[in-house]
Amino acid sequence: MEKLQPILETKNLKKYFNVNAGILHAVDDISVSIMPRKTLGVVGESGCGKSTLGRTILRLIEPTSGEIFFKGEKIVQSKSARMREMRMKMQIIFQDPYSSINPRMTVSEIIAEYMLFHKLYRSKAEVWNRTAQLMNTVGLARRLANAYPHELDGGRRQRIGIARALSVNPEFIVCDEPVSALDVSIQAQILNLLLELQKEFGLTYMFITHDLSVVKHISDEIMVMYLGQCVEKAPADDLFRNPRHPYTKALLSAIPVPDIRTRDKEIITIKGEVKSPINPTAGCRFAGRCEFADNRCTQTDVPLTIIGQNHLCACVRAKEI
Amino acid sequence: MKETLLEVTDLVVKYKTDLETVSAVNGISFNLNKGETLGIVGETGAGKTTTALTILKLLPERVGIIENGRILFEGKDLLSLSERDMMKMRGDKISMIFQDPMSSLNPVHTIGAQIAEALKLHNEKNRTKEQLETRVDEVLEMVGIPPSRKGDYPHQFSGGMKQRVVIAIALACEPDLLIADEPTTALDVTIQAQVLMLMRELRDRLQTAMILITHDLGVVAQMCDRVAVMYAGELVETGTLKDIFTGERHHPYTKGLFGSIPKLNGESKSPLSPIEGLMPDPTDLPAGCSFYPRCPHASEQCLLKQSDAILSSTHTVRCRLFGKEA
Amino acid sequence: METTKINAPFEVITIKKQSQMKEIWRRFKKNKLAMTGLIVLTVMVLAAVFAEQIGTYETAITLNVKNKLQNPSWHHVFGTDGYGRDLFLRCVHGGRVSLFIGFVASIAGMLCGGLLGMISAYYGNKFDNIVMRTLDVFSAIPTILLALTLVAALGQGIFNIIVALVISRIPAFARIVRASTLGVVDQEYIEAARAGGTSDLHIMVKHIIPNVVSPLIVQTTMNVSSMILQTASLSFLGLGISAPRPEWGALISEAKEFMRIKPFMIIFPGLCIILASASINLLGDGLRDALDPRLKS
Numbered sequence: 002m003e004k005l006q007p008i009l010e011t012k013n014l015k016k017y018f019n020v021n022a023g024i025l026h027a028v029d030d031i032s033v034s035i036m037p038r039k040t041l042g043v044v045g046e047s048g049c050g051k052s053t054l055g056r057t058i059l060r061l062i063e064p065t066s067g068e069i070f071f072k073g074e075k076i077v078q079s080k081s082a083r084m085r086e087m088r089m090k091m092q093i094i095f096q097d098p099y100s101s102i103n104p105r106m107t108v109s110e111i112i113a114e115y116m117l118f119h120k121l122y123r124s125k126a127e128v129w130n131r132t133a134q135l136m137n138t139v140g141l142a143r144r145l146a147n148a149y150p151h152e153l154d155g156g157r158r159q160r161i162g163i164a165r166a167l168s169v170n171p172e173f174i175v176c177d178e179p180v181s182a183l184d185v186s187i188q189a190q191i192l193n194l195l196l197e198l199q200k201e202f203g204l205t206y207m208f209i210t211h212d213l214s215v216v217k218h219i220s221d222e223i224m225v226m227y228l229g230q231c232v233e234k235a236p237a238d239d240l241f242r243n244p245r246h247p248y249t250k251a252l253l254s255a256i257p258v259p260d261i262r263t264r265d266k267e268i269i270t271i272k273g274e275v276k277s278p279i280n281p282t283a284g285c286r287f288a289g290r291c292e293f294a295d296n297r298c299t300q301t302d303v304p305l306t307i308i309g310q311n312h313l314c315a316c317v318r319a320k321e322i
Numbered sequence: 323m324k325e326t327l328l329e330v331t332d333l334v335v336k337y338k339t340d341l342e343t344v345s346a347v348n349g350i351s352f353n354l355n356k357g358e359t360l361g362i363v364g365e366t367g368a369g370k371t372t373t374a375l376t377i378l379k380l381l382p383e384r385v386g387i388i389e390n391g392r393i394l395f396e397g398k399d400l401l402s403l404s405e406r407d408m409m410k411m412r413g414d415k416i417s418m419i420f421q422d423p424m425s426s427l428n429p430v431h432t433i434g435a436q437i438a439e440a441l442k443l444h445n446e447k448n449r450t451k452e453q454l455e456t457r458v459d460e461v462l463e464m465v466g467i468p469p470s471r472k473g474d475y476p477h478q479f480s481g482g483m484k485q486r487v488v489i490a491i492a493l494a495c496e497p498d499l500l501i502a503d504e505p506t507t508a509l510d511v512t513i514q515a516q517v518l519m520l521m522r523e524l525r526d527r528l529q530t531a532m533i534l535i536t537h538d539l540g541v542v543a544q545m546c547d548r549v550a551v552m553y554a555g556e557l558v559e560t561g562t563l564k565d566i567f568t569g570e571r572h573h574p575y576t577k578g579l580f581g582s583i584p585k586l587n588g589e590s591k592s593p594l595s596p597i598e599g600l601m602p603d604p605t606d607l608p609a610g611c612s613f614y615p616r617c618p619h620a621s622e623q624c625l626l627k628q629s630d631a632i633l634s635s636t637h638t639v640r641c642r643l644f645g646k647e648a
Numbered sequence: 649m650e651t652t653k654i655n656a657p658f659e660v661i662t663i664k665k666q667s668q669m670k671e672i673w674r675r676f677k678k679n680k681l682a683m684t685g686l687i688v689l690t691v692m693v694l695a696a697v698f699a700e701q702i703g704t705y706e707t708a709i710t711l712n713v714k715n716k717l718q719n720p721s722w723h724h725v726f727g728t729d730g731y732g733r734d735l736f737l738r739c740v741h742g743g744r745v746s747l748f749i750g751f752v753a754s755i756a757g758m759l760c761g762g763l764l765g766m767i768s769a770y771y772g773n774k775f776d777n778i779v780m781r782t783l784d785v786f787s788a789i790p791t792i793l794l795a796l797t798l799v800a801a802l803g804q805g806i807f808n809i810i811v812a813l814v815i816s817r818i819p820a821f822a823r824i825v826r827a828s829t830l831g832v833v834d835q836e837y838i839e840a841a842r843a844g845g846t847s848d849l850h851i852m853v854k855h856i857i858p859n860v861v862s863p864l865i866v867q868t869t870m871n872v873s874s875m876i877l878q879t880a881s882l883s884f885l886g887l888g889i890s891a892p893r894p895e896w897g898a899l900i901s902e903a904k905e906f907m908r909i910k911p912f913m914i915i916f917p918g919l920c921i922i923l924a925s926a927s928i929n930l931l932g933d934g935l936r937d938a939l940d941p942r943l944k945s
Binding site for chain 1 (some may be wrong): 519567
C-alpha cells in the first residue's frame with residue numbers, strides 16, 4: 002500500500018519578533034505533520050505562540066526560518082502568485098466573530114468575496130448560487146443573505162467565517178480558537194458543524210485553542226505548547242490518559258470539571274505565571290515553575306524525545322515522574 | 323439553623339431606552355445563607371450580571387429600572403436604602419469582583435494606594451495611617467502577593483496577579499457577601515486554578531457568603547454549595563450542587579447546558595448534543611416559558627406562564643414537565 | 649428553478665444598499681441645523697453655478713465710476729464699490745471662485761493626503777516612517793505661511809492657489825486617514841482577506857476605504873470652509889486672486905479703504921464668507937452624526 006503523505010508538514014519552524022526588550026521567540030523550532038482528514042489540536046495558554054504558529058503556517062506571518070510543506074510542496078519560498086493559489090487550499094477560521102468580518106459588507110458579499118476575487122465561477126450568478134449553497138451548508142438561513150453582520154449574534158457570525166473559508170474548497174483549515182468567544186450552547190453547535198464538515202468534505206484541521214476539553218473533543222492528535230515550544234505531542238486519548246510532561250499534567254489537573262465527584266481532588270497548581278519568551282536562556286522553559294526541575298533541566302535545551310507510540314515529550318524526567 | 327443573609331424576592335429589572343425595553347431580569351427569587359456560596363450559571367444575556375448590579379444598586383442611571391421586587395440583606399431592604407447608606411454597604415458589607423481585572427484597577431494609582439482607599443472609605447475602627455498600612459500588607463499577604471510590591475502600579479502585574487489585587491480590595495473590609503462576576507473568565511486555565519483555590523481558601527477562612535456568577539459549570543462544581551440556572555432573566559432551576567449535577571430530573575435547558583460541554587472522558591469526535599437555536603431576544607420575549615422555542619419537549623402548555631415545581635426541599639424546576647409533583 | 653435561486657440574492661443586495669443610504673438621509677433630515685446648513689449652502693452653490701445668468705462676468709468687472717460707492721438700494725442690493733461695480737454681482741461671481749477653490753482644494757487634498765495616509769498605514773514600517781516624518785516637516789510650517797511661500801514661488805492664479813492649499817492640507821488628511829486605517833488593518837477581516845489570497849489593492853478598495861470613508865467625508869466637508877477662509881486670507885494679503893476678478897477675500901481687501909465711510913462694502917462679502925463656512929460646518933456636523941455607526945441600531 003502506498004504510504005500516505007502528510008497534507009501539512011513543518012520542519013524546525015521558527016518565528017522570532019524583534020521587540021524593544023530583545024528577541025521574542027514566538028514559535029521556536031516546531032515540527033509537525035498532519036495527515037489528511039485528521040485534526041491536530043494545539044493547546045497552550047495565552048502567549049505560548051499557538052496563534053502565531055497557525056498564521057506562520059499560512060504565511061500570513063513570514064517565518065524566520067524553517068520549512069513548511071503543503072502536500073509535499075515547499076511553500077516558504079513560494080512567489081506571491083503561487084501563494085495566492087495555495088491560499089485556496091489552506092484556509093483559516095478566526096477567533097473573534099466580531100472583528101473577523103467586515104461590518105460594511107452583507108453576509109452574502111462576505112461569503113462570495115474570495116470567489117469573486119479569484120473568478121472561480123464564470124458568472125456572478127453562479128457565485129451567488131454557490132453562496133446560497135454554502136449558507137445552507139453552514140446552517141445560515143437564506144433570508145440572512147443581505148443582513149449586515151451587526152444584526153447577527155456571535156454564533157451566526159462564526160458560521161459566516163466558516164462559509165467564507167469553505168468557499169474556495171480548501172483541504173486544510175487552521176481553526177484559531179473558533180469557539181472561544183461563544184457561549185457553551187452555541188459553542189457545541191459550531192463544534193458539531195466543524196466535525197460534520199470534516200467528514201463531508203474530508204477536511205484536515207489544525208485546531209488551536211486554550212480549552213482542553215474542546216481540544217480533546219475534536220482532535221486526533223494534540224500538541225501542547227509552552228513559550229513557543231512543543232513540550233508534548235501525543236494522540237488525543239493517550240495524552241489525556243497518560244500525560245507525561247509536568248506542564249501537561251498541571252494543565253489537565255487545572256481544568257474545572259463539571260462533576261461534583263472530583264470536587265475535592267488535588268489540583269496540581271503550578272507556581273508563578275507564564276513569562277514572555279523574550280531572549281530565553283538555554284534549558285527547559287518550564288523549569289522555573291516546575292516542581293520536578295533539577296540542574297539537568299537548566300543546562301541544555303531539552304529535545305522532544307519519543308517515549309511511547311507516537312508520544313513525544315520534552316522532559317528529561319519524563320520516564321521517572 | 324443557618325441564618326439567612328440575603329433574600330431576593332420577585333425581582334424584575336428592565337433597561338429602558340427611547341428605542342426599546344430590554345427585560346433583563348424577570349421575577350427571580352432566591353436566598354443565600356451566611357457563609358454559603360451560590361453559583362448563578364447562564365449564558366451571555368441571561369441577566370446574571372444585571373442581578374448582581376441590582377443587589378449593589380449599581381444599575382446604569384435612568385436606563386436600568388427595578389420594576390418590582392425586594393432585596394433583604396440582613397433583614398434590611400436594600401432597595402429602600404438611600405444612596406448614602408448604600409455607599410456604606412458597598413465594599414464594607416457587600417463587595418464585588420468584576421470579570422476584567424484590567425479595567426477594574428486604576429492605572430495611575432499604586433495597588434497599595436487602591437487597597438488603602440477601600441479601607442479608608444469604611445474606616446469604622448478609626449485606624450491610624452500606620453494601622454491602615456499594616457492592614458494593606460496583611461491583605462496583600464492574604465492573596466499571595468508580597469507586600470513589598472504594594473508600591474507597584476497595575477501595569478506591572480500580570481492578569482492573574484491583577485485579579486488577586488482585585489480580590490484583595492474586595493475582601494479588605496471582610497465583607498459578609500462577595501459577588502464575583504466571572505472572576506476567572508479572562509484568565510488562563512492554570513492561573514484560573516490558582517485564583518479559584520485562593521478564593522475558596524479565603525472564603526472558608528473569612529466565612530464570606532458568595533454569589534459566583536459564571537458560565538462555566540466546571541467552576542460551579544468546584545466552588546459552590548448551591549446552584550441557580552438562569553435563562554432569559556428567569557431562574558429555571560435551583561438546587562444544591564448535588565440536585566443539579568446528579569439525577570435525571572432537570573429543566574431541559576440545564577440538560578442542554580450539560581450536553582453542550584465536551585466531556586474529558588468522552589469519546590473523541592463524537593457529536594455533542596447542543597441546544598438548538600438561539601437565546602430569545604430580550605426586547606421581545608416569548609410568552610409563557612422563555613425556553614419553549616428551543617425546547618425538545620415544548621407543547622402548547624408551555625405558552626402559559628410557568629410556575630416553579632418543587633422536587634424536594636432544596637430543588638425547584640420551572641417547567642411544566644414536573645408540574646404534577648408541585 | 650435554478651435561475652430564481654441564482655438571481656434572488658443579487659437583487660435584494662441592491663435594495664439593501666439603497667436602504668442604507670436612505671437610513672443615513674433619514675437621520676440627517678432629523679437634524680434641523682444641518683438641514684439649514686445644507687439649504688443655505690445649496691443656494692450659494694446654485695448662485696455660483698448660475699452666476700452668469702444672474703449677471704454677466706463682464707458687468708461684474710466693468711468700471712462705472714459714475715455709480716461709485718452707492719448705498720444698498722433696490723437697484724444695487726449690496727450697493728456698489730469704489731469703481732461703481734455692483735457689489736451683489738461681485739459677491740456672486742466671487743463666490744464662484746471661493747467655492748470652487750474650496751471644494752476642489754478639499755477634495756484634491758483629501759484624495760492625495762488620504763491615499764498617502766492609507767498606503768503609509770497599510771505598508772507600515774519604514775515606508776510609514778519616511779512618509780509621516782516628511783509630513784511632520786510640512787506641518788511644522790504654519791499653513792498660511794506655506795501657502796504664501798508657494799504662491800509667491802509659483803505665482804498668482806486659481807490653479808496655483810489650489811496647489812498651495814492642497815499641499816498645506818495633505819499632512820492633516822494623511823494623519824486622519826492613517827489613524828483610522830491603523831484601526832482597520834489590525835482587524836481580523838483584513839487578515840482573512842489576505843488568507844483568502846486577495847491582493848493588497850483589493851483589500852484597500854474593499855475593506856479599508858469603506859471603513860475609513862465616513863470620518864473622511866466629514867473632515868473634507870469641514871475643510872471646505874477653512875479652504876474658503878484661507879483663499880480669502882491669501883487674497884486679502886494680495887497674493888490670491890488678482891484684480892479685476894472678484895473673490896470674497898479680495899472684495900474685503902478692496903473695501904479696506906472705504907471701511908469708515910461705507911462699512912457695508914466689507915460687511916457683505918464678510919457675511920458671504922461667514923454664511924458659507926458656517927453652513928458647511930453645520931452640514932459637516934450633521935453628516936458626522938448621520939454617518940456614525942454607533943448611532944445605528
